[in-house]
Amino acid sequence: MKIGAVIAEYNPFHNGHQYQLETFRRQSDLDYIIVCMSGNFTQRGEPAWMPKHLRARMALLGGADLVIELPVYFATGSASIFAEGGIAHLDALGCVDELCFGCETDRPLGEHMKLLHSAADLFVSEPDEFKQLLSLGLKQGLSFPAARSRALEKLLDTCNILNQPNNILALEYLTVLKKTGSGIRPFAIKRLGQGYHSTEDSYTFASATALRQKMTLSGLSGDIPGISSESLHIIQENYGICLPAQLSDFSSIFAALFMKNMEHLTDYTDINEDIANLMKKSFDRYTNLPDFLLSVKNKAFTYSRLCRCAAHLMTDQQRLLLDHSRKEGCAFYARILGFRKEAAPLLNRIKQSSKIPMIGKMSSCFDLLEGIGLEMMQADLLASDIYRTALQIKFGHPLKNDFRQPIVII
Structure with a gap:
């Protein structure tokens, strides 16, 4: 049994992602593909455009066999922490042979990879x-x-x-694989179509940024190139009920938590004294979260880092817990978001080889986890509740919490 893996956000899942999974499966002759996917907050610190269980469904329909959740402490970390957490969880499963990632380059892929390995x-x-x-x-x-x-x-x-963001992550993946001596082999695919941040939407391989922008502004009116009919159907069914989520939707939640924790900001991941002081100085003029972060941004602190700081505060991510987690290997459980029925042999293989418990039914986490693992899971649950509450306020529809949301099975 040959197993490949991808670390992803799928925000949302589009044709470029499907191309990657199909190419990876074909060129590596894989039996199964595992996706380790961010939950409801992304690596840039922003809320995911749509909920994790819907993105997991899209991934399974697009070629993944199993989707597990990357815990929020790593999903919202810097590129190096994102890569470290993702690879640690895949390594802990004990069965992953290859990790696939995209690269952006005009060079031949082999030459580009040689350069990334040197870096x-x-x-x-x-x-x-x-x-x-x-x-x-x-x-x-x-x-x-x-x-x-x-x-x-x-x-x-x-x-x-x-x-280029994909090159940054590719380099971080290679660095972590080398540092940890992982047996997982890297497998690079050259990115097709528009760049990660491109807003051009008239392409078969449009970027997730372009798709989010078009679908948010248009309300799904008109053609939506770059996304499969199955994925588009999922979005259409849930539009205005639990998506789209935007950073501004979290403005009131952030403000309340900021005021409550103003004297303890440096306890949170990524927030140092300089950032804490800048935030306090700017908060008197606070009207909404995106504008607030832009007012704090300067040459030393990027907008993405400040978004991550905001996410860490909202989801109570403590610096000491992250440090402790990394010292202990990062991975303490693998939460299943969804799987294909045909992937039963893969699940059986993981049960035999995994060094960490698989969390299917959420109520079992309190029996299976303790210490750091339980604290990390509680952060995941809080992140989901923060996300769900913001969307319930925005759209006026009750949404299922993580204990009531069933595993996606295709």
Whole structure:
């Protein structure tokens, strides 16, 4: 049995994602594909455009065999933490052979991957010259991603490869695989169509950004290229009931929690003293969350990092718990969001090989988990409740909590 895996957000699932799964399955001759998917908050810190159980259904219809949830502590982390958490969970299953990810490049893929491997080797070994260049960039006021990118450019002919989100994650995946000595092999696929942040929507392979923008603004009127009829049907059935979710929908929730925890902001992941002081200084003019974060943004702190800070505060992500979790290996459970009926042999294989418990029925988590694992699960449950409450307020429809939401079975 040969098993592949993808770490994803599917926000929402589109033709490019389906192409990746189909190409991965065919070229690697896979029996099954596992997707480790973000829950209701994304790596950029923003709420997912649509709920996780709907995105899991789309993924299963589009070629995945099993979808597990990447815990919120990792799903909303920096690119390195996102990659570290995702790979740790796949490694803990004890059966994954290959990890597939996309790359953006005009070079031949083999040449591009050679460059990424060289960059990953630098991240792992951290030679003195790299550390000095990184430190210099930070002292000059650059954000950590910008300082690291400039250091790479000076040591390698990277040609700004870290300007593309998929390349950033590809590099982080390679770095984690090398650091941990994982037996999972990397498998890269060249991204087709528009770039990650492109807003052009008239393509077969439109970006998730373009699709979200078009569907949010149009209310699904007109043609929606770049997404399958099955996925579009799921969106249409739920539009105005539990989607779309936007960052502004969380403005009141964030404000209430910010005021309650204003004196303890640095207890939360990613919020240092400088960010805490900037947030406090700007809060008197608070009207909504997106504008507030833009008012705090500067050369050192990107909008994405500030979004993550907001998500960490809303979902009570404690810095000490994340640090403790990473020291203990990151993975403590695998929560099943959905699977295909034909994947029964895969589930049996995981039961035999997994080092962590599989959580199907949510009520079982209190019997199966303890310590860090239970605290991580409680953060997932809080994140789902925060997300669900914001959407109930927005649309006026009651939604199922994680204990009442059944596993998606296709």
